[in-house]
Amino acid sequence: MMALDQDHPVEDLEPADSWALLAASELGRLAVSVGDIPEIFPINYYLHDRQVIFKTAQGSKLVHLTINRNVVLEADGYDDETAWSVIVKGTAKTIQDTELIEAARKLPLPSWIPTVKYLYVQITPHTISGRRFARGPETWQ
Amino acid sequence: MMALDQDHPVEDLEPADSWALLAASELGRLAVSVGDIPEIFPINYYLHDRQVIFKTAQGSKLVHLTINRNVVLEADGYDDETAWSVIVKGTAKTIQDTELIEAARKLPLPSWIPTVKYLYVQITPHTISGRRFARGPETWQ
Numbered sequence: 001m002m003a004l005d006q007d008h009p010v011e012d013l014e015p016a017d018s019w020a021l022l023a024a025s026e027l028g029r030l031a032v033s034v035g036d037i038p039e040i041f042p043i044n045y046y047l048h049d050r051q052v053i054f055k056t057a058q059g060s061k062l063v064h065l066t067i068n069r070n071v072v073l074e075a076d077g078y079d080d081e082t083a084w085s086v087i088v089k090g091t092a093k094t095i096q097d098t099e100l101i102e103a104a105r106k107l108p109l110p111s112w113i114p115t116v117k118y119l120y121v122q123i124t125p126h127t128i129s130g131r132r133f134a135r136g137p138e139t140w141q
Numbered sequence: 142m143m144a145l146d147q148d149h150p151v152e153d154l155e156p157a158d159s160w161a162l163l164a165a166s167e168l169g170r171l172a173v174s175v176g177d178i179p180e181i182f183p184i185n186y187y188l189h190d191r192q193v194i195f196k197t198a199q200g201s202k203l204v205h206l207t208i209n210r211n212v213v214l215e216a217d218g219y220d221d222e223t224a225w226s227v228i229v230k231g232t233a234k235t236i237q238d239t240e241l242i243e244a245a246r247k248l249p250l251p252s253w254i255p256t257v258k259y260l261y262v263q264i265t266p267h268t269i270s271g272r273r274f275a276r277g278p279e280t281w282q
Contacts, residue, residue: 029215031181033174040172040181040215042226074170074181085183 011132018086018130021075023047025086028075030054032065039065045073045123046107052088052123053095055109057116066092071123086130088123095120152273159227159271162218164188166227167249169216171195173206180206186214186264187248193229193264194236196250198257207233212264227271229264236261 013021031040041062045054052073056062071092076085095101104120154162172181182203186195193214197203212233217226236242245261 027217029170029172029181029217031170031172031179031213033177033179036174036177037211038172038174038179038213040170040213040228042215042217070178072172072179072181074183076168076170076183087181 013130013132015128018128019050021084021130022086022088025075025077028073030066031072032069034065044109046109048107050125052090052125053104053107053109053120055118055120058119063119066121067094068092073123082132082134084130084132086128088125089127090123090125092121092123095122154271154273156269159269160191162225162271163216163227163229166216166218169214172213173210175206185250187250189248191266193231193266194245194248194250194261196259196261199260204260207262208235214264223273223275225271225273227269229266230268231264231266233262233264236263
């Protein structure tokens, strides 16, 4: 059982702890809003100098929905006793600078289709927050 | 390594398979949009008659941001060979009917604070989609 209660967090994490958890993870869910309708995508990301980097195929839906928008990235995880969730709010843009693209290519982001041309997207965080939840014993009502 | 590529899914799941995966999970991330700004929350949910039910404390931020809004719920998981992600789009409302509240209380949704009064929120799905991704071997570029 993976039980959370978002209303009664056991612990609000310090920013440094939130950054550390975000850096140690690589799977997140990116939420965007288009015409006040939310969308959500699972992504692999890499944290580099406190910038969230991910890549996606040129022309993908994710590019169009993400660029120059307010986005939210959530990552979470758990061990036997606690669960954590970190949320980053920021703005997304494609990386255009050739040197930065070369640097981004060296980041450990998986490529599934070697022949596809990828765009690298950079999320500049404005805020980060994290919470850690105790897990069980649970009561059911 | 938990690697996904949202642009090159190995498999679009049939709705029945997406429902089955959603029903077998209990942790999701709920995205909402407020003034065209996205928000995201981890939640425990339960799937009942193809309605997504979760509970949250009365007066919580999650209630205010969710009710009568378009919401998106994402759940995911993985085994050694594949990863999956299911996305439900729908509309949220609080459950007001006394009989339905009594029924919701019997659902396996954890309560962390026995003294808190909870509201039950029901998401009526409009669409469901799911994808399954192969995992590794990965190439890095």
